[in-house]
Structures are given as structure tokens and as C-alpha cells.
């Protein structure tokens with residue numbers, strides 16, 4: 141019958157088009173991997189920008205003090221103060237204003253004096269006690285600035301270009317911390333711009349302060365509109381900072397021997413093409429503003445999962461008559477690119493009803509498909525697609541997490557030998573991905589560990605702490621469990637390694653995280 145073929149077709153595309161490849165469809169993945177001619181010369185895996193952040197330590201929860209944090213994102217400017225209580229807890233007070241559109245395309249004085257004014261209002265309202273002549277009592281501020289900058293010190297970063305609709309030509313090439321500081325000084329405020337902050341680093345710091353136990357957090361990861369991660373690396377492995385030929389390196393504190401690196405992992409696989417690919421991914425990429433780049437992000441983050449689903453539904457609609465007899469609203473977002481919110485996937489994934497009533501209601505609410513005209517099999521088909529897309533996102537999220545944990549030697553002892561012979565051909569698709577990621581971060585390979593070398597007695601009970609943030613990881617049902625399932629499938633992890641991963645949501649990376657970076661910056665100058 142028609143409905144059975146519809147169901148079969150759904151299973152077929154989720155399997156054969158590798159929508160659900162991740163690590164579970166090992167056979168399919170291996171098959172595709174075999175077709176790829178991998179050549180290390182072609183690409184050394186350095187798709188990821190791997191930006192040194194000048195943040196050289198992570199908090200342990202005992203930090204104390206009052207700090208300011210501001211966040212200039214796309215649409216809003218947030219000002220907050222954070223009281224660190226020194227016992228892993230904090231109190232946060234905040235205000236938020238929409239940035240006037242006119243200021244986004246003005247000159248730097250207009251924008252930054254507006255920002256300074258917001259800081260002034262906030263300080264006057266909440267911290268009038270800080271109006272003191274003594275610079276020792278000035279409030280230190282962490283500045284989360286979500287645009288590309290060339291960072292030269294913990295509190296110095298030169299704007300490379302504007303994004304997200306901003307266009308203020310005279311700010312390009314200028315140090316955005318100085319732009320803000322000048323306007324703050326002009327208002328006579330007792331505030332020092334102490335640190336320039338990337339939101340991923342903020343997540344790492346916030347988690348490290350609040351996480352239980354003595355172990356500092358290794359990795360901060362965001363799975364929201366976009367995806368990115370920052371982790372703690374040994375200084376001597378950050379050749380951009382330390383090699384003899386490293387250029388343009390600013391001053392930083394070398395005493396900890398570590399620095400946080402912002403991986404920009406969303407751009408992983410820009411050129412290598414080891415990620416699972418489907419017609420729906422390809423269509424999405426073609427219709428995106430940046431075809432061929434941010435390929436990892438395009439399979440993982442909230443901005444894209446709804447569009448993959450839309451492409452898959454439309455394809456099934458055309459090929460096998462999905463929703464052919466349903467009543468669909470004329471203005472259904474099914475016909476508008478980029479308009480299905482990823483929350484739809486979360487609601488459908490969460491549906492545990494036998495008659496798919498939640499799925500049907502949600503399809504009506506979000507896509508304007510009249511619920512009573514959706515058959516059980518159509519709802520089930522939509523649910524299968526959603527599950528495949530969501531689970532794949534989670535399993536792929538495990539790839540950079542696994543790569544970083546392995547490459548930083550948290551699971552196995554540090555390797556000695558260089559990694560030039562990786563035998564990538566024998567690895568699954570995702571295994572290749574991990575190898576490439578590991579190379580990108582200059583990693584150590586299990587190939588380095590010769591089989592007969594005894595493994596040193598490592599503290600295998602010590603937890604490996606990871607802070608996460610973003611609506612996808614927070615709200616997609618079972619996301620963390622799928623990440624864990626994928627980690628268990630990585631041979632180096634197994635169940636034992638996976639159990640050591642301690643993951644927790646670090647809320648307010650741009651608030652408490654920025655405050656903490658302002659604090660660690662204090663130790664540097």
C-alpha cells in the first residue's frame with residue numbers, strides 16, 4: 141500500500157543517503173570513505189582557525205570579586221555585573237538594550253559612545269559605590285565581542301571585518317577595547333576594559349568556575365545558532381605563539397604553561413569532505429550565503445537543522461507524495477527557505493505518543509499542515525527524519541570533543557613519535573574526521589603508541605570536565621546521551637573513557653565567563 145512504501149522510503153533515505161550515518165552506519169560510512177581519495181598533501185586538516193586567546197588559566201571556583209561584563213552580539217547590547225562569591229557561586233545583575241539600527245552603520249564614535257553610555261547608566265544604578273579616584277578600585281570589565289578580531293593581547297584585538305549587518309568602516313583595523321575604553325574615559329567612568337572575550341571561551345571559564353571538584357574544565361563547547369569550542373592547550377604545542385617563526389605575537393603570561401585555544405571548529409571539513417553528506421546537505425550548502433565553508437556547523441547547529449529537515453520533507457513530498465493529501469496553509473514556512481526553527485525538531489523528537497499526536501500538532505503549529513489531515517505514517521516519516529537529523533548532529537558533535545580529549549592526552553599518555561603515518565584508509569568516516577581534527581590541533585595519534593610499550597599508570601578515575609551551552613544541546617531530547625553513545629564507539633574511549641566525561645550546561649558564558657576572564661587578565665598586567 142501507499143503508506144507502507146512511504147515508510148520504507150523514509151527508512152531508505154535515512155539509511156542510504158547517510159542522513160543517519162554518524163558512527164552508527166559504519167558500513168555506509170566505510171563505503172563512502174573508500175571512495176574518497178585521501179591525501180595528506182591535499183589538506184593538512186588546518187581548516188580550523190585555532191586562535192590563541194591569550195587566556196592562560198581557568199578558574200577553580202575560589203575566585204572572588206565584582207566584575208563587569210558587556211556583550212555586543214548581533215542585535216542587543218548586554219551589560220552585567222557579576223559578584224563571584226569564591227565558592228563556585230555567583231550573583232548576576234544585568235540590563236539589555238537593543239542596538240539602534242542607525243548606529244550599526246555609523247562611525248565608531250557614535251557606536252562606542254552609545255555603548256559607554258549604557259555602561260555608565262548601569263554603573264550609576266548598581267555600583268555607585270565604585271565611584272572612587274583610586275584606580276585600584278576601578279571596576280574591571282570583560283568585553284564579549286562577537287565579530288572577527290585579530291587578538292594581540294588579552295585586552296587588545298583589532299577588528300578584521302564587521303558581520304551581521306554592522307558596517308562602520310572607520311573601526312576596521314582598530315583595537316575595539318581601546319575604542320570602548322576611550323569612550324568610557326570620556327565619561328569619567330571608573331571602569332577598565334580588562335579583557336576581550338570570545339563567547340566559547342566564556343563558556344569554558346563559566347563552567348570551570350561552577351563545576352564541582354578540583355579538576356579545571358578542559359573544554360567549552362557551544363551548540364546553539366552556530367557551533368564552536370575552546371579548550372586548554374599546553375603552550376609549547378601552540379606553535380602560532382611559541383615557534384621561532386611565530387609573528388606578531390603580543391605579550392602574555394607564560395607562567396601557567398597553558399593557553400586557551402578557540403578552535404572555530406564550525407569550519408571543520410571546509411575542504412576535506414569527510415563528513416556525512418546527503419542531497420539535503422548539499423542543497424542547503426548551495427543555498428547558503430557561504431557555500432563550501434562552515435561544513436561541520438551546517439550539519440550540527442541550530443541555524444541549519446530546520447533547513448535540512450525542510451529539504452528532506454520537500455524531497456519526500458515530491459518523490460513519494462508525503463503530505464500529498466494534507467491541507468497545507470498557503471503561507472506555510474515549508475515553502476520559505478531557512479524558516480523552520482530547530483525547536484520543531486526537539487518537539488517532534490520528544491513525542492512519545494502512540495498516535496503521533498504531538499508530532500501532528502507541532503506540524504500544524506509550525507508548518508501549517510492541518511493535523512487531522514496527517515496520516516500516522518506521514519507523522520512517523522517526519523519523526524524518522526527528525527530523529528536522523530538530530531541524532532546525527534549529536535553524534536557529529538562527539539567528533540571534536542573526542543578529538544580534543546584524545547589529542548590533549550587526557551585518555552592516554554602523551555605520545556613521543558611524530559604522526560605522519562596515520563593509516564587513514566582503515567578508519568571509518570568519522571574516524572578519519574577525528575584523525576584530521578587531531579592533526580589540526582597538532583594531536584597525538586594512537587598510532588604513536590606502539591603496541592608493546594607499557595601504558596603508564598594514568599589517573600583513569602579523574603573526570604574530564606566539559607562545559608556546554610546553546611539551545612540545541614540544552615533542549616534537544618537525548619542530545620547528550622547521543623554524544624555519549626558516539627564517544628563509546630570511539631575505540632580510544634570505550635565505555636570507560638566515556639564515563640570519565642563530565643558534561644554540564646554553563647549558562648551565561650558572556651556574563652560570568654567574561655567576568656572571569658577580566659579576573660585572570662588582572663594577573664597579567
Ligand code: ADP
Pocket residue numbers: 363364365366441442443444481482483484486609610611612615616
Ligand atoms: P545563540 O547561539 O544565538 O546564542 P541559542 O543557544 O538559543 O542562541 O541558539 C539558538 C538556536 O537554537 C536557533 O538556531 C534555534 O533554532 C535553536 N533552538 C531554539 N530552541 C530550540 C529547542 N527547543 N531545541 C533545539 N533547538 C532550539
